Ligand SMILES: [Fe+2]
């Protein structure tokens with residue numbers, strides 16, 4: 001393609017974005033836009049899938065049948081979210097199995113929050129409330145993302161997420177109202193998940209190298225720090241309401257700005273976990289790799305069966 | 317590890333009796349039966365549908381977006397195809 005032709009295509013592309021016209025799979029798009037989306041959407045898909053592991057850990061040990069049915073439904077939803085998103089990456093020409101292999105080789109990342117262990121039942125509460133809560137903050141603006149298939153997947157995901165957060169909050173609320181031991185369990189879960197939840201929004205704006213371009217392309221609508229602030233502002237009063245304490249001695253409400261000010265995030269910990277040195281990184285990726293390997297014969301058998309059925313149909 | 321993938325299917329759901337099937341997304345499955353089973357699990361967990369169609373994605377043929385002006389502009393200019401193009405006297409109540 002000639003240089004000036006590309007410049008015109010790029011101009012038309014940006015004009016569409018500026019006018020809030022969605023980009024669809026067959027439309028022309030710059031390579032960098034395509035690559036950014038494939039990276040972001042596949043990482044998002046991996047997060048949904050890996051995110052099933054810490055919660056799946058508690059399905060058989062849920063305290064009663066209602067909690068068990070709810071947790072099962074939630075984890076099943078996360079599988080669905082992963083599938084919507086893998087489909088969206090395929091509309092960009094990415095190969096599904098390649099993106100999954102990138103996860104298994106450690107090349108692709110996923111949300112660092114899922115590299116923390118789930119030590120008690122209260123962690124199911126903390127995850128639903130805080131982790132799904134933070135995910136909702138991130139995902140709601142993505143419903144207006146410039147890329148059509150991603151935006152549509154996010155609309156479905158967001159519709160399903162709100163029950164996830166409510167069931168988590170309900171677990172925390174119930175524990176917080178329970179015996180002193182139960183309340184201590186809830187507080188302990190909040191203590192362990194609060195900071196990793198804040199880290200879910202990604203590095204500070206000054207450190208975030210992709211933000212400016214992603215905002216220009218309307219893949220992203222708010223910066224990491226804006227979303228993090230929004231999360232803190234809505235979550236702190238929820239903790240207070242159920243009598244739990246946010247583990248941040250520097251947390252205070254600023255009357256002038258109407259926002260909470262919070263303490264310094266341990267970015268060293270964040271980067272350590274992103275780089276693979278979190279408490280469960282190895283366990284999570286090993287579990288995914290094993291699932292793919294152990295499922296191989298099933299996939300092969302299904303393929304063989306489908307071929308046999310087709311032959312039989314043709315013969316009859 | 318074998319990376320041979322199951323084929324890709326496009327999924328269409330009728331949300332209720334009397335409405336069209338509408339495209340909702342895609343999935344991978346070994347055959348049409350599995351595609352319908354998977355579509356049920358992936359796309360109708362909250363009573364979103366009462367009927368499912370699956371079509372092999374390779375059987376979908378799409379118009380070229382770069383030809384959109386030639387394809388659709390001619391109908392944009394034919395405003396006389398719309399009832400609002402015509403003057404109807406005020407005395408006439410229903411037409
Ligand atoms: Fe999700």
Ligand SMILES: [Fe+2]
Pocket residue numbers: 078132135161164
């Ligand atoms: Fe969720």
